[in-house]
Amino acid sequence: MNPEIYLDANATSPVLPAAASAAMAVMADGFGNPSSSHAAGLRARALRESVRACARRVLGAPEGRLTFNSGATEGIQTAVLSALVALRDARANGQPCGDLVLVGATEHKAVPESLAHWNRLLGAGLELRTLPVDTDGRHRLDVLRELAPRAALVCTMAANNETGVVSDLDGIAQVLRDTASPALWMVDCVQALGKLPLNLSASRIDYAPFSGHKLYAPKGIGMLYVRAGAPFTPLMCGGGQEQGQRSGTENMAGIAALGAVLDALERGDTFRSHAALLGCRARLVAALQDAFPGVVFNAPLEHALPTTINFSVPGLSSADVLEVFDAAGLRVSAGSACSASKTAPSHVLDAMGVPDWRGASAVRMSFGPLAEDVVIDQACARIAACARALALPLLQASPLAADGAGLVQLEHEGGAGWLLFDAAGRTCIAIDPPAALAGRTAAMVNAGGYRLLAALSTAHDGAGAGALALCAHAGQGIAGWPDGGIEARLEDGRRLSAIALGREVLVRDGGKYLFGRLQDGVLALRFAFDGSGAPVVTPGMTAQARPQTEADMELDAGAVARWLAEHPEALVVDVRCAREHAVGPLDLHGWSALNVPLARVTEHASHWLDADTRPLLFVCRSGARSVRAARTLRSLGHPRAWSLAGGLALA
Template structure:
């Protein structure tokens, strides 16, 4: 099995081996409760005290408090609660206090959400005020100076989790001191631990939360610094642990592990220095530039942590980049790990004013200070593999010949569908119902494949097709067309007779023809093989229609004709032909997921042994398949049939003798859609690998 390359260090890190050993020791040998006064408890307390003392020295805590907790989110909650309780008490005493809760526009969402939460629960009715940042992600200190006098609490971060941009804490502190504001100041130090030098007691910072799992300690353990004299209200009350500051029996395994990491930082013999980390990032950046033409870096390297890259690639979404990297076993994320599952632009990059395509398509690549030259070299090789896969799939420009694509290609945007009918042998294609959002993608694809576009047609009259026609340039050869984009004259267009005896205009695509059929005020298109000037219903493989179950199609298509819709909100990809009987031409029922559709990875070997004719099918996109760095499930060779080409291949499977089809993808989501599609179309031996490659590894 190929080893994964983990480049998502800003999300979490592996646990340092020595820290694992300390956690095991705390659970197995020093398992005592540090609040107990017997020898076993005292041994545990010694571990606790040593870890705290190390943190105090390393972070310059001085006379301030340093308590252990569950992590940064708890630390943020405690900080905000402590500050706002103090604000309410000062209000009750009639003291002048600011009305604004100021937070940086690029703060982790835990900050503004905590501010809103406690502001509401405490009934303060203060106003949340977002402090803008400039194009480099730096806080606008001039605007901070304007609002500082009205602030009750100011929240900033030491370094941003998405971009690695390091805040000008000295500049912020200067503004706070110069304006004489009585506001409290919290600094999120989660990304700073082990990457920035901190001397907390020498600053005006009131609260600083930390999280262990961002620097090789386990999840579920963190720290909170509170400046000497800063107000404090415990978030958790009970047994009085942590000197009454944070009740609950201490997470000794986590604290012991974190203590080992802190000790390694203090010794300086374990983690890479900044200069070496800078060189690692430069090598990764060079590899990205070589593999992904046009790549744009969204974070200024000279103002960011040396362990973070944030980039976008023209024409590629963050989902596509995530998928190809993941296929190559390179783990990256789309922005913050807390929000990467959401299909939305990065609010951090939006705040920096970057164009929408960069914000929506951004990838974060980050590594920890344990990275070494071998890891970086391997990552660079995988990055080149990803670039090659994207070039072969025509998703990025290339000077070399791309892999020839043939057949039917489905593209979609928010439920709307566009279809490309391609014939590699003749080098020709037709575009059906192009979407404005895909103009650049389709034009680049056509140029990459060097196709002649015989027509750009629609199922409805739509002037938006013209933008694609213009983008295609010399690749578009249709000439004069009607309102649907259909070529008007020979030799490109000719007549064929349909099953119902009607005549239709057609375009030749290699051995097949695409015929135009009137469907009320709309058009439908039939793709099949003509026979002596006739297009028999039995030879019509596909019908394209705005009304997916248009009655007119039943008279000219056969029982094996697949309907390809212009909208596919339910991810059905294609549907069966409606019955010739009006009484039964109802909408095709949705197929729910049944247990017999799924195969557990543990049972896959037995299933394949029992069904030697079964076919393993990878439904990830072609660029993912090409970038894959691991063998198929059960060590078997797999065939690539992306979901975007499922309709075309489904027609083949349904016309041949059925045999078991086992679909798989990364997580099992896409393979289940393929399985449901084939079952719905009548293929009873379609299965999905439950959990996909992620759980089969």
């Protein structure tokens, strides 16, 4: 596998060596509790206060509160609680304070979720309203000007975590001054530290949360700045640590590590300059443009952090790009790490009015201010390799049956459709194609230069919604059984209408479809499709499922080398897609792998069942696809199918 190139710094960053050393020194020798009055405690207290003093200098905050906490989410919660308690009390006392809370449309979800939570629990009765952004991702100052007189609290961010767009904070402050708005103002500064100049005491900002792990400090340490005179209510009460502002024994290892990062920022000899970072970004942008001529950037670069690129490639989903980039050792993301497991489109890009296809294709590439030129150059080379892999056709002849028809599973939300294709004749037939995958399936067909003969449904005499959608997206094909064709005879003597697909035929038998090769005019069955989601009825297969748990068929990374040594006849099967395999060929403890994508495991099952059931070890990136492949083979009667638990990520 390729060595890792980490380009997801907006999600988290590696730890600065000096920060790791500082944390280790505290844990090993300076482990005193800063609340203790003995010498060890006094040394810990002195360290804590020296870090706080450095933070004040770096942030331009000689006055106001500066509290250490666990990170940005806690800081946001504390700021929201502080503001809403003060506003609730003011309204209860009849004091004018506004009735709106304005939340930037592209805020991290921690902000609106915290506001809704505390507004409900406190009974503050404030109206939460979205402050829209323009197509560049910057806040609509005209809307702010209209609403500012009614605003009680305004929540914006210094720079967006998904697009890197830098907010016009000076413009926002000017509007609040011009309108004499009474609003408190919270600015999420998580992505700003080390990337944008900060002078908090000279600003109108009331609350500014920070998170250390976005800039080379460990996870679990952050800061909250509160302007002098701004309302404050502790989120956590107890022992009175942090001058009663945040109870709980301080995370001294985290504070020491954050201090090392802040010290490096203050010295100015560790992190790269703004101009140098712009140069790194320009090289990555050029590499993307060379590799993908149609690439679109989802935020104007002139308004974005020099360390963030958000792009979309026509015809490729985010998942397509991420899978291949990850196989090449390029770690990027589709947006916020906190939302990576969710399938909903990016609320940030939606708020900017980005077209749906770009939202579905969006990829975020972000690096930190320690980026090295040699790593950027390597990333550019890998981007080019990924583009070549992504241009490979997905419908390719099987390595086990190069002259036969291929079968691809089209799976969506537990349901399955199928695409039969003949690589030699460039023809294909779809059966029960999921409507949600119509665009992607059509792109796969058209990119390979295939002619769609028919799109069929087992549940309709005509064509289902998926078949109609596929033909519409592909701009070709007949939805439903076509007229004409040929005739095939079954073993029971019946003669039925059939469609030729290369050397094989698809036969219509009432509400199901039979696929195989004609031998002396009689159909030798390979697959039957009846809409059940399990179409295989292949000679040699036993359709009887065997009771099993995933643990029964998984080998962990520590055991796999021993297992391979004990089973020299085993076949290692890489079930990643062909594009992933192309940029990251699998070499597992010296064993090369046969590439059979998960979507084509059913097609190959009969071969493995007929071939003396040699042990099979399925492997993928995370273990999710490989365990499904092993489960499929076990359910069909193969007793020796296994999966690498955790996949290549843990191997």
